[in-house]
Amino acid sequence: MDDQELLRYSRHILLDDIGIEGVDVLINSHVLIIGAGGLGSACAPYLAASGVGAITLIDDDEVDLTNLQRQITYSSENIGQHKVDAAKTFLEKLNPLIKVTAFAQRADEAFLMERIAEIDVVIDCTDNFKTRQLINKVCVTTRKPLVFGAALQFDGQFSVFDSRLEHSPCYACLFSPEESFEEVKCSQMGVFSPLVGIIGSIQAANALQLLIGFGNSMVGKLGMWDAKRSDFSHIKISRNPSCSVCHPTKN
Template identity: 45%
Template sequence: MNFDKTELSDEELSRYSRQILLSDINYDGQLKLAQSHAVIFGLGGLGSPVSLYLAAAGVGKLTLVDFDSVDDSNLQRQIVHREANIGQAKVDSAKQNLQALNRHIQIATLNHSLDEAELLTLMESADIAIDCTDNFSSRFAINQACLQAKKPLVSGAAIRWEGQLTTYDFRQDNSPCYACLYKPGSHQELTCSQNGVLSPIVGMVGSMQSLEAVKALLGLPTLMGKLMILDGYTLQIRTLNLKKDTHCPVCQAQS
């Protein structure tokens, strides 16, 4: 958290006035958001709405992590990018468009794959991580770093007409982790490039990820201990209990 910022400017008070009116946020909550540092892993279909809404909401520092470039096939769902950004690194494209949205926040970028030590160092400097990646190896690595650093992790996924969302809050000892839900090697890797995805589905899940991130930063109730499953075709939402696995090797290694 950036304790150098001790107050909101008049411009920020005007910009965020609709949020400040909410009793659960008010001035102190908005200042806390402005002092916070969120790391967004992946600037694709999920990371686009996450980054746009966290920037708009006034989270003071965003670190964007991605090592891919913008392709024309991305623009169907990756709404932080524009046609003019095709061929550009996704982190640079996103930074450019987010800065155009809100000049009051800081944006850092990492345009390479992070090793275990880099991930842990990054999370130790941050307040929260939002996992918007699309592969199990990245998700397990991010989960491990957040668990070690005891920082909350908002995890979302979307494929075809379906989405899911939860928050692992490692500030709380009873929080499950990603490996409590998915065991390494036990699930088939599904990708949007092979199975397809409807653009509003990633928009819905990503928007809810940003909501969970704001709530976690403000100390408000989140989906910790719950797994939300969205069926976009029927617009039905199920919420399942998600408990910490007492036999989870990742959790046990940190206990």
């Protein structure tokens, strides 16, 4: 670590739970962020600023005027650009010491399986049930820790699913792929702009905790933020012995 890095990351180095060793871990880490919308545009800058050495972004969407109410990585100048390309430019200006790779495409199974081996933590910043199930399946198969977040209207959710741990549930334990869930989107239901910033920042914090290895994990808990009540709460979630994803041989 050179003098520039020591100064840039000095406020983390001062923290006993992080220190030089923790910052060095971040510099040599690789995070995959799937989704560059409200959650992704809040999560990614904190990871970049913290010195996560490699960040891969994937999203096929383009910046739209309606995004600018909450997706603070983008500006009016970015309208019509692929979100991942605009985010890459933003993040590399924020921290020129890191490498950002952008893929303007959907995260299908072939893409994820091809690149997942080099990833340390996967962060799900998507907004649809089908993609979340796919991401979870790949993370369970490859035993990669998954940081989950969701936000709609005034309500947010977050958790960590870590298939490296025997006691950890997976996303499918909580939301079974066999059940039908009505897809709801911000474009139809609306979303409180600071909510995505809060949940995305929590996802960044959870990812940093996983990478460095400090604090209390969200594994086995589903966190919830009610923005109307300014209230954080959580419920315990357990591994489902009948889960078709993390217990397939038992069905």
